[in-house]
Amino acid sequence: MATQAHCAFAFECLAASFEHRQPLRLRQVDELWHRYHDEDLESEQVHEGAQPEDEESDVTDEDVRPAAISRLPNHSSAPSAASSESSLPISTRSTASSTPSSRQSGSGTDTPASSRSSLLSTGRSGQEKYPLFVTWNTNSRGGHKSLRGCIGTFEPLELENGLRSYALTSAFEDVRFSPIPDSELPSLSAHVTLLINSSQPTKDPLDWTLGIHGIRISFTLQGRRYGSTYLPDVAMEQGWTKEETLVSLMRKAGWTGSSSRWAGAWKEGRGELVRYEGKAVGLHYNQWREWRVWASESVGVRSEALK
Known part of the structure; x- marks a missing residue:
């Protein structure tokens, strides 16, 4: 995590x-x-455990002194390029x-x-x-x-x-x-x-759980391949149902059809969905x-x- x-x-x-x-x-x-x-x-623990001034305490300055902090070693690195x-x-x-x-x-x-x-x-x-x-x-x-x-x-x-x-x-x-x-x-x-916990591709566009899974979709219509993803928190933040999430994700990918026809477009486009967590x-x-x-x-x- x-x-x-x-x-x-x-x-x-x-x-x-x-x-x-x-x-x-x-x-x-x-x-x-x-x-x-x-x-x-x-x-915070020292503060919560402090005793009133009129009571004796066995706690000394040594007991509450923060641990010594050593100087960091000197390193440098350069980011790697995706290949x-x-x-x-x-x-x-x-x-x-x-x-x-x-x-x-x-x-x-x-x-x-x-x-x-x-x-x-x-x-x-x-x-x-x-x-x-x-x-x-x-x-x-x-x-x-x-x-x-x-x-x-x-x-x-x-x-x-x-x-x-x-x-x-x-x-x-x-x-x-x-x-x-x-x-x-x-x-x-x-x-x-x-x-x-990424899964294998599935043809079922609803094979995932709101609030747990992010989803990655792909489908092909009229020779054009579409694909997009939403992280696990997106649907819950927006208050979407699973169907509303799928429609939004298909539109994000570039599909412009009617929202009432998303299931048909998914089937026609041989849609695949991969779910993951995070x-x-x-x-x-x-x-x-x-x-x-x-x-x-x-x-x-x-x-x-x-x-």
């Missing part, structure tokens, strides 16, 4: 591109993210089958504790391979969320390279939007979805910025151009 550390890495890659520097490695971000929240948790057709960027809400190249948790985010437990299963090296999507949203002061870019791949990629590549591809190359400028950074939230995890800019300032002050990680 994706974690908030993955989202922090997406922010790190985007900010580094604006600042013309190398981003931290995923392993470094992961380590610092957990140290940051471990210190926060330790501080096969199945690893080409895929937009989750475009009308084409493919495209060219604060610590609090909000909706769609995981808690530090769940992030820690998730990383026990995914590991911390960044070498695990996953199909993945990176989504950028803008958030208004009134709390309204608007899509700003969402592109991913169904080809399993090494996590570090995949997140770095698609954090930037989603920000700069989603053809539905203009590239994200650095001035928009404070309004953004990053969402990462790691895809798992939970989107999100992080707001302010949460990333607080962590990044802490990283700079604690271990000397540069935080130039932080807004």
Whole structure:
């Protein structure tokens, strides 16, 4: 499952591109993210266990002092390029089958504790391979969320390279939007979805479960092949039924027929559906910025151009 550390890495890659520097490695971000929240948790536990001033306490300064933080090793890496057709960027809400190249948790985010437990299963090296999507949203002061870019791949990629590549591809190359400028950074939230449990293609367009499965469809009409996908959270966010989701997804792929004839078009086009799973995890800019300032002050990680 994706974690908030993955989202922090997406922010790190985007900010580094604006600042013309190398981003931290995923392993470094992961380590610092957990140290940051471990210190926060330790501080809260000390505060909750504090005794009144008129009572004696056996707690000493040594007992509550945060663990020492070592300086990060120096690493650098460059993103890898996708090399096969199945690893080409895929937009989750475009009308084409493919495209060219604060610590609090909000909706769609995981808690530090769940992030820690998730990383026990995914590991911390960044070498695990996953199909993945990176989504950028803008958030208004009134709390309204608007899509700003969402592109991913169904080809399993090494996590570090995949997140770095698609954090930037989603920000700069989603053809539905203009590239994200650095001035928009404070309004953004990053969402990462790691895809798992992909099924074999089925002819049944309703062989999936709302709220659990994302779906990827393909069909051919009059010599033209159509294809598109929705991540698992899309249908629930929109309040769609399964039929409404299929119609919307077919239209997203470019089909322009009547919504009442979708089933006939599906059958005529020999439609195929692949279902998959994956939970989107999100992080707001302010949460990333607080962590990044802490990283700079604690271990000397540069935080130039932080807004």
